[in-house]
Amino acid sequence: MLAEVTQHLSLHPGSIVVDCTLGGAGHAKRIADSIAPSGILVGIDQDESALDAAEDALRLGRQAILLKGNFGELDRLLVEAGIPYADGILFDFGVSSPQLDLPERGFSYHQDAPLDMRMDSLDNPLTAAQVVNEYSEDDLARILREYGEERWASRIAAFIVAARGRRPLATTFDLVEVVKDAIPASARREGGHPARRTFQALRIEVNRELEVIEEGLKAAVRWLAPGGRVVVISYHSLEDRIVKRVLSELAKGCVCPPDVPICTCGREPVVRVVTRRPILPSPEEVAENPRARSARLRAAERL
Numbered sequence: 145m146l147a148e149v150t151q152h153l154s155l156h157p158g159s160i161v162v163d164c165t166l167g168g169a170g171h172a173k174r175i176a177d178s179i180a181p182s183g184i185l186v187g188i189d190q191d192e193s194a195l196d197a198a199e200d201a202l203r204l205g206r207q208a209i210l211l212k213g214n215f216g217e218l219d220r221l222l223v224e225a226g227i228p229y230a231d232g233i234l235f236d237f238g239v240s241s242p243q244l245d246l247p248e249r250g251f252s253y254h255q256d257a258p259l260d261m262r263m264d265s266l267d268n269p270l271t272a273a274q275v276v277n278e279y280s281e282d283d284l285a286r287i288l289r290e291y292g293e294e295r296w297a298s299r300i301a302a303f304i305v306a307a308r309g310r311r312p313l314a315t316t317f318d319l320v321e322v323v324k325d326a327i328p329a330s331a332r333r334e335g336g337h338p339a340r341r342t343f344q345a346l347r348i349e350v351n352r353e354l355e356v357i358e359e360g361l362k363a364a365v366r367w368l369a370p371g372g373r374v375v376v377i378s379y380h381s382l383e384d385r386i387v388k389r390v391l392s393e394l395a396k397g398c399v400c401p402p403d404v405p406i407c408t409c410g411r412e413p414v415v416r417v418v419t420r421r422p423i424l425p426s427p428e429e430v431a432e433n434p435r436a437r438s439a440r441l442r443a444a445e446r447l
């Protein structure tokens with residue numbers, strides 16, 4: 145959603161922009177072009193290899209500062225970047241195509257590889273192998289239900305526990321086999337790959353994906369200059385629900401009960417939500433890049 149991101153970030157030459165999820169730097173390149181020659185781009189990613197690739201892709205000049213870190217720690221990272229404020233901040237959640245396509249990262253149920261799924265292989269000690277082999281059956285079922293919205297959560301958790309009792313699950317295909325065995329054949333024929341929801345759930349748990357969204361988004365709004373924009377792209381309803389809730393809370397003014405004659409809460413709106421409904425990718429973009437089909441873009445402006 146390159147055009148939509150640039151449009152909603154409302155970029156100008158000289159803007160200071162933070163890309164909190166640099167990935168393959170597709171958005172960052174477009175942003176850097178729009179704010180040149182005097183703008184500053186800060187690019188953040190928790191994946192060291194994304195930063196290395198972005199450095200080449202951006203052919204770094206003085207206008208880009210790249211930082212390894214989690215946007216859950218945005219305050220610390222932006223202090224480190226030394227910027228005074230931001231005119232635009234972008235979040236494009238989830239995994240990148242390079243992460244999905246490299247079998248050894250363990251994100252793909254189409255390729256056999258060690259069960260890893262860490263976006264940050266350097267500083268995150270928790271792998272998907274540890275989750276499936278060490279979590280209790282109840283915790284596994286809860287994760288599959290909450291993060292995968294998987295209706296067969298309890299059955300899959302029970303099958304994982306039985307399988308690991310015979311030998312630890314080591315690879316993505318070990319897990320795919322167990323999930324296939326757990327889901328009844330009639331249900332397996334519906335709704336895409338049977339392991340899709342299990343993999344989504346484990347990825348979210350391993351990378352604490354949902355926990356950091358609220359912290360990151362609230363910090364981003366604090367860093368925005370008046371008139372500055374935050375743009376967020378989510379890929380599933382769990383992410384989008386958090387984004388929608390946080391932005392509408394920040395857009396809310398007085399929260400006094402309706403029967404109180406004079407406001408006592410003193411609360412003022414901090415942002416104006418620019419996108420009343422989420423913006424979806426065009427059919428052309430989905431045809432070109434099927435991974436974009438579930439993208440939802442929301443934007444807000446700092447008051």
Ligand SMILES: C[S@@+](CC[C@H](N)C(=O)[O-])C[C@H]1O[C@@H](n2cnc3c(N)ncnc32)[C@H](O)[C@@H]1O
Pocket residue numbers: 164165166167168169170171172188189190191194213214215216236237238239240241263356
């Ligand atoms: C969908 S990709 C971003 C693609 C990028 N916008 C582009 O145009 O190429 C998401 C990236 O964000 C990173 N990421 C996801 N969650 C993160 C977090 N909490 N903190 C920092 N980086 C994160 C991932 O490592 C991945 O490289």
